[in-house]
Amino acid sequence: MKPKITAVVFDLDGLMFNTEMIFNKTGTELLRRRGITDVQPVIDRMMGRRAHEAFAEMIDHCNFTESIEELQVESNEIFHALLFDHIEPMPGLFDLLDLIEQQELPKAVATSSGRDYLEEILTHFSILDRFQKTFTSNDVEHGKPHPEIYLKATHELGHSPANVLVLEDSSNGTKAAAAAGTHIVSVPHEFSRGQDFSSAKYIAESLSDPYILNLLRS
Structure with a gap:
């Protein structure tokens, strides 16, 4: 009923x-710069989470040594360069x-x-x-x-x-x-x-x- x-x-x-398409493009580029091409498992772990929690998942999954803040700054630059051209x-x-x-x-x-x-x-x-x-x-x-x-x-x-x-x-x-x-x-x-x-x-x-x-x- x-x-x-x-x-x-x-x-x-x-x-x-x-915007998930734009986040996907952003995450793909962020990971590509670090030599990672199998991006979907990482993005699946991140999707739907708050930003700092999403980047913590990325760091944990990919064994990155960078901080959440460093990744977030770079990600924001990529994302906002794409946002209003694609949304x-x-x-x-x-x-x-x-x-x-x-x-x-x-x-x-x-x-x-x-x-x-x-x-x-x-x-x-x-x-x-x-x-x-x-x-x-x-x-x-x-x-x-x-x-x-x-x-x-x-x-x-x-x-x-x-x-x-x-x-x-x-x-x-x-x-x-x-x-x-x-x-x-x-x-x-x-x-x-x-x-x-x-x-x-x-x-x-x-x-x-x-x-x-x-x-x-x-």
Whole structure:
């Protein structure tokens, strides 16, 4: 039996925008400079995590001697050189936002990225003020796959987790939302499709998937 959805929480990267493609290009270049060509196992470990935790995974997996801060500075330079030449909304995003607003449901963003970055992206697309709440890595002690950010989001929205639809693109995010007791729907993309989504209530093809639309209309 499908729940009555009373609020919606979006992940950001790879779910609302194609930024995981840009992160993938960034990570590939960062690793290429260090002689590593088999990049996907590294990127899979990093995806969905807060930046410092993601780079800790990279260092551990690749046995790098550089610090998190050194890798992060170089990565940020690569990423921002690519960002606004390549960023696009994921298919169906704006129609889905319109539908949620037609249903008068509150919505939020819960991302492992930082607040400055979130506001930069949402402001670029003129949708920051369409969200009642935003939650970032700055707001929690524990990053995904820990459920803290989704427990915080459902609490501050004032809705039971079981009635909150969470949309995620990564295994780490899916595990976090499932552990928080939300109705988690995963929307994998080309860079996350092989990850573990076994804890999702449903795996959607896109933000326009009939399952998502029918869940909101019901």
